Amino acid sequence: MAHIKVIRRSMRPEEWTDLRFGWLKRHIYSSKWEIKNLMIRDARQTSEMNFEYYTEDYRPLNKGDMYFTPDGTAFIKADVTLPEELKGKELWFSLKTAAEICVKVNGKYVGGVDPNRERMLLSPYINENEVLHFEMMGYNRSKPDDERNPESLSVRGCRQIFEGAYICTVNHEVQDLVWDFELLLDIAKSELFNEDYRAFLNKELCNAMNLIDFDSDELTGVADAKKYVDEVIYANDNYKGSGDVALIAHSHLDVAYYWRRIHAVQKNLRTVLIQLRLMDKYPDFKYTHTQPYVYETLEKYYPEVFEELKEKVANGQFEPVGAMYVEPDCNVPSAESLIRQCLYGQQTYKRMFGKTVNNAWLPDVFGNSWILPQILKKSGVDYFVSNKMSTWNDTNRFPHNNFKWKGIDGSEVLACVPPTHFITWNMPSQIQENWEAYIDKDSGGQTLNMFGYGDGGSGCTEEMIELMHRFDKLSIMPKCQHMRGDEFLEKNLKGNDKLETWDGELYLEMHRGTFTTKSILKRYNRALEFKFRTAEILSIMRADIGTDKIRELYKKFLINQFHDIIPGSHIHPVYEDAMEDYREIDKALDEIIGTGSKYFNTLNIKRDALIFVPNKKGTSSRYGEKGNWLVPDIAPLSSASLRATKHSAEWISLGDTVETPYYSVKFREDGSIESLYDKELCREWVKGDFNKLKIYTDNPGNYDAWDILPNYKDKQIEVKVTTPLHLIEKDGECATFETVLATEKSEWKMLIRLFRRSRGIEVENIVNWQEKHKLAKAQFSCNVLTRKALCDVSAGYIERETHRNTTWQQARFECCHHKWCDLSETGGGIAVINDGKYGASFEENTIGLSLLRATIRPDVTSDMGMHNFCYMIMPHSGDVVSAKINDIAYQYNVPLIKSDCAWTLPTFEPLYLQAAKRSEDGTMTVIRLSEQNGARGKIKLGKTVKLLNMLEEVLGETDTVEYSPFEIITVGI
């Protein structure tokens, strides 16, 4: 007999409550008066404040009309004379939209509407006897995913239907009861709360609803229902909750993501405006806003709103947080870039508000480098906040929420990795979830819970604040305290000797693809980081006193290190914008650097590594340019004339084995190396695939640009050899072999260079990359026994295990490194030095250098097209430090320049001269020194210098620089 599942059933009481709750919400407005003379003009934003208009004039906009166009901005206006029946009442403006609209009335910004809110209070900002001149600027760039309303996808799109604009009055009695029900229904539906209490709520909410007569025209019984909620539900304190939660209002704003940077100007305006208006209404409301850059855009383009913001900063309601200029990616940028984020960020806050901040506020950043604590600490930052490691880690539960974070040099900052997402809407279930997920209940004090809509800005709503005002009526809720970010940090972390310590990088076990996606941006970023260094050193040598030009260029550069720009997780126009910025910065820095008759070594180490010097008459070629390979032999920070040496004697012999002064090399036709025998060290370096191009299918799913899955090696695609390896060029220093490889869609030319006077083996890759969902890696299986890889982190190195013993090592199957990575055993090892790659994997004896990805979300054409990049395989004796791999990597990345200037200051060896710049106040030369080998020592300077922090504030004086492992030291001369 067939079993028939009975699915028909009657409505449950709680569904009856829900149904009536929907009816109740229809009565929030007691009257709505439609504005019927609206006019609209379509446009497209072309820069931060410029628009191309599609029509000469405005056209009428009526309810039911289509409005907004792809990438469009809409200007809407109307002159409204209030009807007599509305005068004397509390008036609201209401416009329900999936777009984002800022509203001005008679020249004053009144508020904003967007998918998260549909009305704004009008009365305090208008004179009801005047004609109200409405001016609205709308833009339709909501993000594709909405955590609270996933069904909102149904109305997300470039063309919207106008649902009308109204001047309304609100039935506060109904509205209050709606907020009560919103709050209580959330608890009733959440399994995080006591089962008996939820049963009690379901019963009593139904009883409260029973008091309202939905059939009456006047909706009688609302006051009775409210009274019932107060006296029966709120009055019941038999059910005790636990916990202590700090509620911090915040809105995360991606400077660029599914929108361009130019659009963030208005997203920020709307966000700030909405929060200011909430502050007007709720004097106890405090809001936390980060990124000095967005404050600058507000100040520049919307000064009247900025003045209001300053007033709210002064009264303590509006809290600037986050010392960094933008929320940068904290994996790829170099130490100096991160320092400049702090320097220019703090400088901006100091100028605007007369004070710096003592926290870094990085809720959405994809993991944080180990070099960060020192940089923060020396930039006036004691506290660090970043959410991702708690909620996004895909393998391990990060073991702390409130803790001390110890950096590579031993510096410590007090850290908070809040247990839950930085976007919440202040619902009891979200707060309860936060408390339950909070690990440091016994040591960390309160837990931090952020609330407010974000990613595209928006922030808090009336509802969030109204709910918050009701929390202390509920005994089931954790104790909640609304406060500023700095209040939370000072109260719970400062002087807290119970906090545990995390010593190491804050590796995010997700988004591992962002070390590689959009590889051209990353290589350009690397080159410009060093070009900034060169330009500033040249400026110092020429005694140029102006800092404004370089500061402005640097700021533009830092914006592009935002955590959805440099990681590659953005739409195509964002990439185009970044490239345009890079080209502009590049050109401007070239102009600053200038030229001269001699070659100048900007490094404070002797240039003793073989490098390629472009020369049209050269006998070798690289990156499509003619030139010569030579050993410059130029002293630190000195100049010299260079001449290519003519070496006519044969230094290489070809055959089954290629013989050079250093190696006997057996190549395969695809450019991989079967054997690399080191004649000097008498050892074989290869054990497995070595310099082998491997292309894997790479299907991480929705987080396409962000993620690589742990099983990416499961499916490898065939790479065919179309032209076997053969010699194409040879002179007295370098022999270049070429092989051409191909997949069905892409061509990959590999140029392998062997040298007479270098242990390095360089591989240049010229790729026409037309793949989709692929990850290309170069694999190096080394004849080296080690359990650790060393990785450059730009101001020191980090050790990473190469085994997979525990889930912690398993999760780190793809890591970020900077200029080099290395596998060594006692006696020697192999480093792979790159000129713009960041992703790498380490497993047993194998390095996998990630070269290219091919993702399609958010950018359909991400990384498609031509690529040209190099890496250098560097077998060496001894360890990384004794082999001076870091020095070699600097020489590989920092080109010689032509200049006739002279360096007159000390050279500061053995520390790395990370930067030399004019101080921001123009009074001294600032020298930044970085210990990168884990050593301790002293440098006698022979003159007195000022010891500075990274904000260029004087801490003392000395004639001796004492340094400790991985320390970054700033001095002023």
Next chain:
Amino acid sequence: MTVQNYVENILQPKLQGDGGWVEYVGLEGEILTLIFRGECSKCLILHRCTQWIEEQIKLDLKKTVKVNAIRKKPYFQDV
């Protein structure tokens, strides 16, 4: 300007600005076949956009077309 040029140079940048993507396939008679990728591929109100495209082509090129929209969703959204 041809319809293809118009799609690729005038319309494409605008759709890209919203995370979308359009590719010209062909014009046969009045039937303009376009491939939509990115956010466009899963847009539930794409018909409004194709109507706008028809209007824009009429306005700027004085040509009447009917858009035949082909959605190319990424595998992870093709459910």
